[in-house]
Amino acid sequence: MIVNRIPTSSSLRPELKKILAILVASHFLFADNVDPGSTIPDIKIRLLDGSSTTLHQLTEDGPLMIDFWATWCVPCKKVMKFLDQYHQDYSSDNFKVLMINTDSPRSLGKVRSYIRSQDYKFHVGMDPNKVISKKLNGMVMPTLILIGKGGEVKWRHQGYIAGEEIEIERQIKQLLENNIEKDING
Secondary structure, three states, X not given: OOOOOOOOHHHHHXXXXXXXHHHHHHHHHHOOOOOOOOEOOOOEEEEOOOOEEEHHHHOOOOOEEEEXXXXXXXXXXXXXXXXXXXXXXXXXXXXXXEEEEXXXXXXXXXXXXXXXXXXXXXXXXXXXOOHHHHHOOOOOOOXXXXXXXXXEXXXXXXXXXXXXXXXXXXXXXXXXXXXXXXXXXX
């Protein structure tokens, strides 16, 4: 007879501590400085449609919201519908959303069919080896990074729970209003 041993909370604690230590260390080892006020590195992005661009090209004429996501991430899928709406609502202000997918290369078909089934209009970048997500500290999903025209990081947020879309939109509107004031005041 085989008996499966169910781990107790005391036997899990050392493992959880190790995982937490690795996560904290990886933040400092792998992440470039992408805190508010810093300039985003000009990283080349391969898009789902086969073309490519860079982060700086995407921010030449207006702000950009980057979001790291995966097809298995439920909170990612919940925030996507709001991000797509913002991408469309604020496109006249040159605002864009870039969703960077971190699924494995084998999941490319699943990513493509999911985006198509939802009829999303935002840009979709591919990061199957997690090079970009490590560089921008986007390993926790979803991770949102709001970048101003020209590449300055204005705001970042990790995770998503219902209701946070209000704060996300507030951050976008605030950035767009600041851009308008700068253009008027020259």
